[in-house]
Each structure stands twice: as structure tokens, then as C-alpha cells.
Amino acid sequence: MVFNLALNYVQNYEDAQEITQDVFVSVYRSMASFDGRSTVSTWIYRITVNRCLDVIKARKRKKRFGFITALFDGEGKEDVPHFDHPGVQLEHKETLEKLFTYINELPENQRTALLLSKTEQLPQTEVAEIMGLSVKAVESLTQRAKASLAAKMKNSEGKK
Structure with missing residues (x-):
């Protein structure tokens, strides 16, 4: 873990x-x-x-x-x-590299909430406890992070 x-x-x-x-x-x-x-x-x-x-x-x-x-x-x-x-297959490396670049650009608290809830698959109550926030705050941070990532990915695709 x-x-x-x-x-x-x-x-x-x-x-x-x-x-x-x-x-x-x-x-x-x-x-x-x-x-x-x-x-x-x-x-x-x-x-x-x-x-x-x-x-x-x-x-x-x-x-x-x-x-x-x-x-x-x-x-x-x-x-x-x-x-x-090491867990990334070569054909997906470029896409995941771009995704993680965008994740790294997120504000610290959004990145933490997203990684704990989505990649570690922790329940929001535990993420809230780890971060010292309310469950609602974690939900909000995760939603903002996902929206920001979606916008960045869309902008990236539009530039191709």
C-alpha cells in the first residue's frame, strides 16, 4: 500500500x-x-x-x-x-505519462484526494481522515480534480 x-x-x-x-x-x-x-x-x-x-x-x-x-x-x-x-505496458505509457503530468499539475489537496480515492480505492471516509478534512470536502476536491483532468485531456485532444 x-x-x-x-x-x-x-x-x-x-x-x-x-x-x-x-x-x-x-x-x-x-x-x-x-x-x-x-x-x-x-x-x-x-x-x-x-x-x-x-x-x-x-x-x-x-x-x-x-x-x-x-x-x-x-x-x-x-x-x-x-x-x-513498472505496472504500465509500453503501448499505454505515453497516455498515462500525459495523465500523470496533468495529475501532477493539480493543487496538492486535489491530487491527494484523487490518488487516495481513485488509485488506492480508499473509502471517502478514510480519505477524509487521512487528509484531516470532512467527507464533503473530499468529495468536492475529487470532483474538482476529475473536472480539471477532463478539461486538460479535452484541450490536449483538441490541439492534435
Whole structure:
């Protein structure tokens, strides 16, 4: 569950493995402080989401720093992560790469709600608990995310 969620967030096998390891180290270190207000799986999902968001933010910082460095060094080299998801068949890779590009453009809370409810297939009550929101808020975020993705896909098809 941790690895799959991480892989859906970062779309890179090695990063997902690293996140998974970090999550379980964090769970082990924090087990004594777990207060039982939620289920253990909900608590682990929350840690996973937070760790994934940290990795994505670090990636963006690295990309910005690489761009600034390239301006001063005169090199146009940026370290852009590529879509690397082992469960994707080659013929579907391009379509899913585009879809995940659009998912990554969603606001953080919409992306989290969408990934937890649609790819992880968690009930909205659990997604709400993981995100610290009401069920109605999660429903709204998921609907906005789906509408935004549909619009982006439609615009993409119109440009062909």
C-alpha cells in the first residue's frame, strides 16, 4: 500500500522504494507516539502522503536551482524526472505519462484526494481522515480534480 501510493505520486520506481523505506523507518520510530485516534493504516497513509509531498517539493527546488545554475554556468542541463512506472505496458505509457503530468499539475489537496480515492480505492471516509478534512470536502476536491483532468485531456485532444 505504501509503495503503490508512493509510486503513483512520484512515478519513479527508485524514489518510491526510498519513500517506502523512509515511511517504515518513520513508523518504527514514531510507534510509541501513535495515539490510536485513527487506524494504523490511516496513520501510515498520512505519513506516506507527507513524505511524497516532501519529495515532490524537493524535486521542484532542485529543478529551480538547476535552472538558476544553468543560467550562470551557461549550461542548459536540467534534471527532469521521467515517467517510470513498472505496472504500465509500453503501448499505454505515453497516455498515462500525459495523465500523470496533468495529475501532477493539480493543487496538492486535489491530487491527494484523487490518488487516495481513485488509485488506492480508499473509502471517502478514510480519505477524509487521512487528509484531516470532512467527507464533503473530499468529495468536492475529487470532483474538482476529475473536472480539471477532463478539461486538460479535452484541450490536449483538441490541439492534435
